[in-house]
Amino acid sequence: MNSVETLKQSEDYILELHNIKKYFPVQKSLLEQIFAGRKDFVRAVDDVSLNIRRGEAFGLAGESGSGKTTIGRLSIGLEELTDGSVVFNGIDLASLKKEELRKLRQKMQVIFQDPMASLNPRMTLGSSVMQGLIIHYPELSDQHRDMVAEIFEKVGLTPANYYFNKFPHQISGGQRQRVVIARALITRPDLVLADEPVAMADVSVRALLLDLMVQLKNEFNLTYLFITHDLATAKYICDRIGILYLGKLAEVATVQEVYQKPMHPYTKALLAAIPVPNPRKRRTEVMPAGEIPNPINPPPGCRFHPRCPIAQPDCAVDEPPLVEVEPGHFVACKYAKLS
């Protein structure tokens, strides 16, 4: 199962996920609980192992319900694991007390999709961003304002003093996301979890935000865990990418490998489905039948087999492990090479 671990041990990993699982219990009425006699679980994340190298931008991509957001939340301890372990900078998150985890959070920050929902509408932008400093660096209180001004300049909110006393509703959506990025970076994190950070932005604004994220990554030596449903956008920021299907990794490799030489039949279908902005390159591939199944009772064996164009009889029985087919290219499909 842990073929990812067979990678060279010498590599510097900032985040290691070892066989993590997250099952959410399904809410049922009392009567059903008594008579059904068993509990159902949504298997949001089911045995995922992954190592993220220091300084890389790792993309987690998949359709809705594939578990990408849950993996992100588990990685920074926002959600409790059902099983497995998360190791950040060599420290197992489960071994930490609440207060210790809180301290560690200054090294792992989050950017969410909707900046309007992540900013307190009654707080000025300056004080929103300053909160992280007040919590994590109380001893530097006389420098807080300058530090906020400095980070505002870095994310392109200039002049910083103009934005300091503004409220979220007074600025545009693109600028709001810059404030959220500033707030994430002010505690000088090592790892930034970016959950669909540009999904709300319009195309013309998105390019600037992506560019800013790449710039900041280099300047602050950040590692990104970039969660997205949009593979086309991921291409512009990610070094490696993991494709998720129903709580399991289907394929992991560099962006270039995955996009140019996809091996898993699901990855192939997913990439083919994405429209290309060129009317001369319209899609001709036929899409797989059906829709992403219910994660409460996922299909046995390979979870993709009911929709898979190359499925063999044993796909319904054996669950394919994620194996390294080529150096650095992991695929969870026994017949991947045949297709």
Next chain:
Amino acid sequence: MDKKALMEIKDLSVTYQTRLGPVSAVDHVSFDIYKGEILGLVGESGCGKSTLGKALLRMIDPPGEISTGEIIFKGEDIMKYDYNKLRNFRGKRASMIFQDPMTSLNPVQRMDEHLIEAIGVHEPGVKRESALKRSKKMIKRLGIGADRLHSYPHQLSGGMRQRVMTGIGLILNANLIIADEATTSLDVIVEAKLMDQLREIREEFGISLLMITHNIALVAEMADRIAVMYAGHMVEIGDIYKIFEHPKHPYTQGLLASVPNIQFDANEELYKMPGEPPNLTHPPKGCRFHPRCPHAMPICSTREPSLLEIEKGWLVNCWLYQKHQD
């Protein structure tokens, strides 16, 4: 090749009365929708594309109103229709699919009832049995199992719900379907399948499809023509191949260059358009794009250009292609 217009939109404006004064979300827009074509209407949030789509069915509610213009459908101006005629037009001649099918479908009504109701309202003479038969046929045509006909909306997947919405539009043989971000909430594979179906339906029923979306790649995939809106104005409209290969308006150029492309060796570097779309309470003077335009000239900030034909069937709203002094 000359195409016949199904709907002609002439000088259409939609104005919203706000506390900060009137906002013209759609400002003097004119264009045609041809018979049997797929027209992609693109633009960023707030450019007026959805308002325009609703205005075509006269579905603008106060404080908004259609302040000027004509909408000619098969030779008749629907702006002059009374309530009954308008009601007959909506649904029977033209229908709309919205982004979120869960809010468009009645949660306590089964699928068959939705379809039968649509027939019952617009064709009062039709018997229930024959309406049911037609509904079954339509559902099957859209690739949904007949057993699903008795399901409630929450029992269906997002893709199926959206197909039922399409079915309600098609069952009365509407000539025009307006799809406003119809696939935005769907996953890519489901979206791709719905697109395949819309394409087949267009061939089979000869309908016209107005696709309103912010997803430019999807328009490239589907449309015959593309119309680009910016800040309430139509800035460019024409053949999909020509515009994607040689966009004329600087906004179209920037927009197309900033669309991420999944293919390597295509659009490796995204164009970073400076600034953000303007607030329509105080739109910039002259051409509304001039503050972000790399080719802005003195005249652009003082006088508005007009949407003029630069080649047959290709219209651009930009001073670069129009005669002017200075």
